[in-house]
Amino acid sequence: MATMALQGKRILVTGAGQGIGQGIARAIAEAGADVALVDLNPRGLEETSRLVQEVGRRALSLVADVVDAEAVGRALERMLAELGPVDGLVNNAGVIVMEPAKETTRDAWDHQFDVNVWGLMNCCQAAARQMTAQGTHGAIVNVASNAGKVGYGNMAAYNASKAAVINLTRTLSTEWSADGINVNAVCPGGVDTPMLKRAAEWVAERIGVDADELYAGMKPKLMARHIQPIEVGRVVAFLLSSDARIICGQSINVDGGDTPY
Numbered sequence: 001m002a003t004m005a006l007q008g009k010r011i012l013v014t015g016a017g018q019g020i021g022q023g024i025a026r027a028i029a030e031a032g033a034d035v036a037l038v039d040l041n042p043r044g045l046e047e048t049s050r051l052v053q054e055v056g057r058r059a060l061s062l063v064a065d066v067v068d069a070e071a072v073g074r075a076l077e078r079m080l081a082e083l084g085p086v087d088g089l090v091n092n093a094g095v096i097v098m099e100p101a102k103e104t105t106r107d108a109w110d111h112q113f114d115v116n117v118w119g120l121m122n123c124c125q126a127a128a129r130q131m132t133a134q135g136t137h138g139a140i141v142n143v144a145s146n147a148g149k150v151g152y153g154n155m156a157a158y159n160a161s162k163a164a165v166i167n168l169t170r171t172l173s174t175e176w177s178a179d180g181i182n183v184n185a186v187c188p189g190g191v192d193t194p195m196l197k198r199a200a201e202w203v204a205e206r207i208g209v210d211a212d213e214l215y216a217g218m219k220p221k222l223m224a225r226h227i228q229p230i231e232v233g234r235v236v237a238f239l240l241s242s243d244a245r246i247i248c249g250q251s252i253n254v255d256g257g258d259t260p261y
Helices: 019-030 042-054 069-082 106-134 156-179 194-207 211-216 229-240
Strands: 010-014 034-039 059-063 088-091 138-143 181-188 251-254
Touching: 010 019, 010 069, 010 106, 019 034, 019 042, 019 088, 019 138, 019 229, 034 042, 034 069, 042 059, 059 069, 069 106, 088 106, 088 229, 106 138, 106 156, 106 181, 138 156, 138 229, 156 181, 156 251, 181 229, 194 211, 229 251
Parallel strands: 010 034, 010 088, 034 059, 088 138, 138 181, 181 251
Antiparallel strands: none
């Protein structure tokens, strides 16, 4: 991908306050885009905004809940007013509740599907409507997970929600390609994030091992280290660019080779 393949573009990133979302925002800025940052954590947004501005791009911090359609609509209105028309959307906001399948509760199940699936769909709808109203082409990248393909233990609802994202990505690509909206997904795994660390701590406490040692082993088998969030971000930046127009409806593994399909 050309170094500034997103030059002049305006991209909205949800879940931008930490982890993969922060890495995506930074990578997009390095590729030349201005970034609207959505998260529920103002302090995290402040840090990500600083990273975007460090590479000379504009950042707009928006505290909003992706599940709330009105809040998402207001965020897009502010983006339009302060940065300009939306050229791309990255759906990264997500939650996980660790629990054995036999103990999974309806509340935990609904919470994960509400954020991971409906929140994503809510943002997709709002962005697609705006892109169509603008009469411009655009791109959407959904952050799924290799968990949506593999199915890891103690996270049944999370696995199922990410499988839904993978299927939804294909559906939206099929419906919206005629409108010039390209939809794809990435499926990370083994990424150095607070979410993975919390998962390691949960497992370690229950099996009686050191959490740091367990976390150290939760890296791709073909790599000697964890994947860094910005590395996922660079793949996302490519999928947002015009160079990726021939990639449609795909859910691309970015997990160091752990997932074979």
